[in-house]
Every structure is written in C-alpha cells, then in structure tokens.
Amino acid sequence: MFSLATVDFRNSPIAGEGVFAKRRFAPGDLVVPYAPKQRRVGARDPEAVAAAETKLTLLSEQHWVVIPDTSVPGGWLCNHSCNPNAAIYSDGAGRIQCTRPIAPGDEVTIFYGWVTHGEPTRDPCRCGAPRCRGFINYDVSDEDADHMRILEDNTVVMDDVLRAKLAAYGGFLKSIGQEQVQETIANTLVRLKRRKRGSVVCAY
C-alpha cells in the first residue's frame, strides 16, 4: 500500500506502542502532529482534570488542554527517553519536532518532564539510554520544601542544599535541551510550600 506517512506506530521495546521514523529527520523538522484527531477543553474543565490523571493531555498556551482521540494514532504515542531525539510543542494543535538527527527505523522519543511530589519511584524508565536516570519523573519531597522560604514579596529563597540538588538536575536538563522543566519543579516547590503554610492552594 502506498503511504505518505513519515512514521509508523508499533510495539516499542520501551513501553506499549511507540512512534518510529520511516524516513530521516533533521533537527527542526516536524515529525508528527500530537493528535490528528483531538478535542480542546478549558484547563479548568473537570474533564481536563480527569484526563490529566491518565497523563494523556497536553496543556496548550496555559488555557487549553488538548485531549487526543486515542482511536487515531499520533505523537501522543511517543515514549519518554532520558536522551530524547524530539520534543513536544504545545502551541496550536501540538506537534512533535525533531531535536537530534533521526534515522529511518529509530523510535521517536520525547522528554515527558513529569514532576511528582512524594512519589520518587512512580514512573520507572526503560528508555535504555546510557545515561537513563531510572525514572521518568523527577520527585520533590516535603524535605525539599523545608530548604526554601517564600518572602513577603513572593521572592523564593533556597538554601545551599536545595540549590545544589536542583543545579545537578538542571545540568542534566540543559544537556538535553529541556531547561523548561526547571520551571515546573520550581512551581511545584512553591505550591508545596504554600500548602504547608496552611494557605489556600490553587488547583493550577
């Protein structure tokens, strides 16, 4: 059968079904749309919150959540790797874009950037990269929050212990071009700190 498809969807040694290149991709190339068939709901919609539990959502422009129709394969099937060859972009309908040269047959992988709280072993990683970190998620603990303070003017102050811990992970993120995850980590810590102080926690 003749097909213009640039990727295949099939079983992956990493997990479940994955996305595989059918041709060569260079950094910057569009590999595959995130979800050819999808729906968008407001970020605060109960359906969006429920979908987030399944980890099958994409927050777009901070206001919308893209929910893929899983009867149609797409970039949402990309597995995580600690040394990804592509990245997910959430603007518009969402897309997977090449970040390192990809050869035909290679599995197309992205970095999930999941940040958890108090669940350090939640998502074991089987990406097989030489520098695999063992887990997909980066976990922050209550103890981490004890190493930071939020001043009256909302300035966040970290002590040397937390600073060193975050710098170590920051170095890894930088090496794979995923520095934006640092913001998620910082936001998670701030949310944790605010909750511990007994003030109202915003859902987002």
Ligand SMILES: [Zn+2]
């Ligand atoms: Zn890994």
